[in-house]
Amino acid sequence: MTFQLVFTYRKGHDVQISCPSLGSQYSVSMSHYNGAVTVTRTAPVPTHIATFKLKHFSKSWIMLQGQEKKPLNTFLKSGVLSRWYVFKGQDGEEYRWRLREDGPALFKENIPIVTYYRKYKNEDKEYLEVYNSSLQNTLDHIILTFAIMERL
Numbered sequence: 001m002t003f004q005l006v007f008t009y010r011k012g013h014d015v016q017i018s019c020p021s022l023g024s025q026y027s028v029s030m031s032h033y034n035g036a037v038t039v040t041r042t043a044p045v046p047t048h049i050a051t052f053k054l055k056h057f058s059k060s061w062i063m064l065q066g067q068e069k070k071p072l073n074t075f076l077k078s079g080v081l082s083r084w085y086v087f088k089g090q091d092g093e094e095y096r097w098r099l100r101e102d103g104p105a106l107f108k109e110n111i112p113i114v115t116y117y118r119k120y121k122n123e124d125k126e127y128l129e130v131y132n133s134s135l136q137n138t139l140d141h142i143i144l145t146f147a148i149m150e151r152l
Helices: 133-151
Strands: 003-009 015-019 024-030 037-043 047-053 061-064 084-088 094-098 105-108 111-117 127-130
Touching: 024 133, 037 133, 047 133, 084 133, 094 133, 105 133, 111 133, 127 133
Parallel strands: none
Antiparallel strands: 003 015, 003 127, 015 024, 024 037, 037 047, 047 061, 084 094, 094 105, 105 111, 111 127
């Protein structure tokens, strides 16, 4: 079963990402004060997922829920000159974002599992298409890493 996470832009760079069929909703907002980005699950249970700030990649940082601030490259890893970024999901599995010209796509064991569809016309919607309903268990990290990928 596939499902879509649909983007709704609010003021500035703030975005709401929602999936009505799952009852899930996320907020990604950037501080105008220091440029840090906060990712929050707003439904079904409000939860702060993480705050991160991108500088030069080696000096970027992330603070996951209930943890100390640490270098971003300890959470999201990439190779030298790589278009792949790797992270471990909440389920302990390894996932890879691949940067493509039309937007990032997420792979597990070289099989695409999430694709980003960019809005091209006013009537189009912008969304992530998730091809496997079992990914609900790691959705927080998928949304978080997507927010990072879009800002790299």
